[in-house]
Amino acid sequence: MSESLSNRDARNGDAPNRDDPNRDDLAPFEAVLGVGGVLSDPGMTARYTRDHRDLMQGETPAVLRPRSVAEVQALVGLARAGGFGLVPQGGNTGYVGGATPEPGRRQLVVSLERMTRIRAVDPLNFTLACDAGTILADAQKAAEADGLFLPLSLGSEGSCRLGGNLGTNAGGLQVLRYGMARDLVLGLEVVLPDGTLFSDMRTLRKNNIGYDLKQLFIGAEGTLGIITGVVLKLWPAQTQRATAWLELAAGAPIPDMAATVRRETSDLASTFELISASSLGLVADLRGGEIGLRAGPGGAVLLELTASSNRIPLDDVLMGCLETLMERGWVTDAVLAQSEAQRRAFWAVRESIPEGEKHAGGSVKHDIALPISRLTDFLASAAVLLAERLPEVRLSVYGHVGDGNLHYNLVVPPGQDRLAFTRMIEAGFARDLYAIALEYGGSYSAEYGIGRFKRDLLERYSDPARLRLIGALKHALDPDGIMNAGALV
Known part of the structure; x- marks a missing residue:
């Protein structure tokens, strides 16, 4: 006989906690969402109430897990009637605390993890x-x-x-x-x-x-x-990929390189990732030594072209592009991936940088967006600021610079408390760094969002018209403020 859904959910720790003091308030949600639809035991809700970077410990009476659009509609009505706020949460992988319920706000987490059709x-x-x-x-x-x-x-x-x-x-x-x-x-x-x-x-x-x-x-x-x-x-489907690891010459003009790559490849470049020597060093430390790839004096770039047709000679296109970059003195050496395994090894290095930062003690992350043409100017000005204010701090710079997104991260110095160091940086250095980005037409949030951690920056740097429009939209759609209060607005 097949195991019942009710028994299976209970065995997996999804059964409601009958000793929960909030059970009377939560009973209407349990009636609508069924077995496994309401998690109130702290042991079950813990992974939903801590932000991904461990910077904030949230609090919630319960996590709601609907299975259909109709159930989402029903729980919104119940939350309004019961005086609850709601915090929608995806995979809880965000960097700005946007999906973390705040203590004291009586916010229920709404996870759509059972809506995966x-x-x-x-x-x-x-x-x-x-x-x-x-x-x-x-x-x-x-x-x-x-x-x-x-x-x-x-x-x-x-x-x-x-x-x-x-x-x-x-x-x-x-x-x-x-x-x-x-x-x-x-x-x-x-x-x-x-x-x-x-x-x-x-x-x-x-x-x-x-x-x-x-x-x-x-x-x-x-x-x-x-x-x-x-x-x-x-x-x-992309049936072809041509991937290269480029070692950059000192002073290599990243904006000119990115523009040249787009022109020389007829816009077949899907990624143009800058990796600084310091970021590469963090990966080497993580792995305990040599990683088989090097950065030049100007860092490194991971470049990948993709195509959906085998009629396009993608390797030839990439080789021609690299010849142009080397002729101009911007690239000192390059390694082309000769197999899918080697390509994946290149990408594993790039994707290990955040883990390398964590291994080194953590980092304070700055998610900068810039016009691509001003990337070099920003890096030069930021280097002066860092030398003046924090000359001993290890830097990790990398990112999707082909689209103007730069991750400018400061590694927590050995022996310092990560949270205390983060608060110190965000109260001073970070604001000056963001001011430089804004001076060059950039932004303090390229892809992370605002959440709870950058709300003060939105208020500090936005013009009054933008703030008025944001407030007007919020009030028009959510006059009672039940949707993710404390995030963004």
């Missing part, structure tokens, strides 16, 4: 429709099964969920060619703060019927509603 893949329309709780890697696999390609790619793609990706307007590794998360969205489904459903799950690429309302919810970090479904653009 792939609704439709259309290989002729090149679209994928799915629940917002779908893990990004699973959405990628669903596209691959039909010979298609979903270009949204993040280091956390094995655990992050599409609702969170859209709520933060995630960037990732291939923005250079395909754009941010919002650029990939054709349709959206959202449960609004009053419990009604906004459904615009069309698969159209041309659709001029007034305001593009779905864009209001992308990047809104769950403050205007709970995203429950999405239609994403797809591309033909």
Whole structure:
């Protein structure tokens, strides 16, 4: 006899805690969401109440885990009636505390981890429709099964969920060619703060019927509603990849290099990742020695071209591009991946940098966006600031600089408390660093969002008109402030 859902959920630790003091308040949610739909035991809710970087310990009476759009609508109505706030949460992989319930606010976490249905893949329309709780890697696999390609790619793609990706307007590794998360969205489904459903799950690429309302919810970090479904653009499967590790000459002009790569490859470059020598050193320390790749005096670049047709001589295109870069004196040496295993080894180095920072004691992360043409200017000015203020601090600079996104991270000095060092940096150095970025037309949040950790920066650096519009939208859609209060707004 097959095991019942009720018994299986109870065995997996999903049964409601009958001794919970909040049980009377939570009973209506249990009635709607069923077995495993409400987690209130602290042992079960702990992983939902701590932010990904361990900078904030949150608090929640319970975690709600709906299985359908109708259940999401119902729980929103119950929360309003019971005086609860709601914090939508994807995979809890964010860096700015946007999905962490705040102590004292009586906020319920809404996790869509049980809403993972792939609704439709259309290989002729090149679209994928799915629940917002779908893990990004699973959405990628669903596209691959039909010979298609979903270009949204993040280091956390094995655990992050599409609702969170859209709520933060995630960037990732291939923005250079395909754009941010919002650029990939054709349709959206959202449960609004009053419990009604906004459904615009069309698969159209041309659709001029007034305001593009779905864009209001992308990047809104769950403050205007709970995203429950999405239609994403797809591309033909990438059947060819040509990948190279470039060692940069001293003073190599990154903006000129990035522009040259785009021109010389006819925009076939999907990634152009800068890796500083200091970041590479952190990976070497993590691995205990030699990693088989080097940075030049100007650092290194991981460059990858992709194509969906085997008729394109991609290796020749890459070689021609590299010859141009070397002739101009910008690249001193290059290693071309000769196999898929070698390509993956290149990428493993790039993706190990955050772990290398953590191994070294942690880091204070600055997610900078800049016009690509001003990257070199910013790095020069930031180097002066660092030398004046924190000359002994180890720096880790890397990022998706092909699209202007630079991760400018300070490694916690040995023996110092990570949280205390973070508070010290954010109270002083970080503000001056962001001021430099703004001076060059940049931003203090490229792909992480605002959340709870950068809300003061939004208030400090935004013009009054922007703040008024944000406030007006929030009040119009969520006048009672039940949606993710404390994040962004």
